[in-house]
Amino acid sequence: MQTHNLALGPGKAVAHVLHELGISAFQRGNVEVALKFMLRACADPKAPAIWHRDHAEMLDRHGDSETAEAAARRAVRLEPDCASAWETLGTILIQRGSLEESCDCYATAVRIDPTFAHALNNLAVTLDRMGQLEAAEERYRQVLRLVPDSAEIQLNLATLLGELGRHREGIEIARKVRDRRPDMMRAHSLVTEFKRTLKRRKSFPREGKRA
Numbered sequence: 001m002q003t004h005n006l007a008l009g010p011g012k013a014v015a016h017v018l019h020e021l022g023i024s025a026f027q028r029g030n031v032e033v034a035l036k037f038m039l040r041a042c043a044d045p046k047a048p049a050i051w052h053r054d055h056a057e058m059l060d061r062h063g064d065s066e067t068a069e070a071a072a073r074r075a076v077r078l079e080p081d082c083a084s085a086w087e088t089l090g091t092i093l094i095q096r097g098s099l100e101e102s103c104d105c106y107a108t109a110v111r112i113d114p115t116f117a118h119a120l121n122n123l124a125v126t127l128d129r130m131g132q133l134e135a136a137e138e139r140y141r142q143v144l145r146l147v148p149d150s151a152e153i154q155l156n157l158a159t160l161l162g163e164l165g166r167h168r169e170g171i172e173i174a175r176k177v178r179d180r181r182p183d184m185m186r187a188h189s190l191v192t193e194f195k196r197t198l199k200r201r202k203s204f205p206r207e208g209k210r211a
Contacts, residue, residue: 015044019051022058031062042071049079053088060092068092083112087119090126099130117146121153128156133164151177155186167194167201 022037038055041047052075059068069092075085090105106123109116124139140157147153154177161170171194178187 015041015047019047019054023054026058031058034058035062049075049082049085052078053082053085056085056088056092060088060095065092065096069096081112083109083116083119086112087116087122090119090122094122094126099126102126103130115146117143117150120146121150121156124160125156128160128163133160136160137164151181151184151187155184155190158190162190162194162197167197170194171198 018037018041022034022041024034025031025037026034035055035058038051038058042051042055052071056068056071056075059065059071069089072085072089072092075082076089079085086105086109090102090109093105094102103123103126106119106126109119110123113119120139120143124136124143127133127136127139137157137160140153140160143153144150144157154173158170158173158177161167161173171191174187174190174194177184178191181187
């Protein structure tokens with residue numbers, strides 16, 4: 001089994017190599033080695049924000065959300081216009097229960113890059129969780145203009161419409177996804193759920209018709 005020398009000397013070129021080795025190790029699933037490489041790469045005073053963002057993402061996936069948050073905050077301090085760093089920080093914060101700050105991070109990422117579909121979807125999801133349903137709908141529709149074929153985001157919107165009581169609109173979207181992607185069980189579940197809801201509504205007597 002090949003091993004890597006973690007005692008490489010300082011220098012920009014070496015730091016770049018360490019970063020690349022960290023990415024490669026992480027992609028192969030060797031997380032412990034990846035984190036060692038990334039820690040060494042990010043120790044370089046000239047390490048760019050994107051390296052710290054990569055390190056934060058690795059730490060978060062490894063379950064160390066506290067250290068991941070610190071790395072992500074370092075990234076946005078180094079480069080406040082790095083949309084992906086703000087998106088990563090938002091994702092870490094939402095997992096730590098900081099919904100409002102997470103929402104602000106996603107919104108910042110979208111302001112920097114209005115075409116950042118992943119950040120837009122995450123912003124919509126966070127707004128939904130915060131109970132800001134109309135704002136969430138607006139963001140879902142915005143992201144679907146960028147990625148109109150995304151079944152996941154279409155189902156997110158359908159679910160939200162159900163929360164808003166607009167089940168007919170929701171079932172129409174869910175049916176289209178189900179027909180196009182019969183492998184998506186979530187689409188089948190939503191169609192079934194919306195059908196039951198609409199059936200229950202029909203069974204209720206209308207106002208003024210009660211005996």
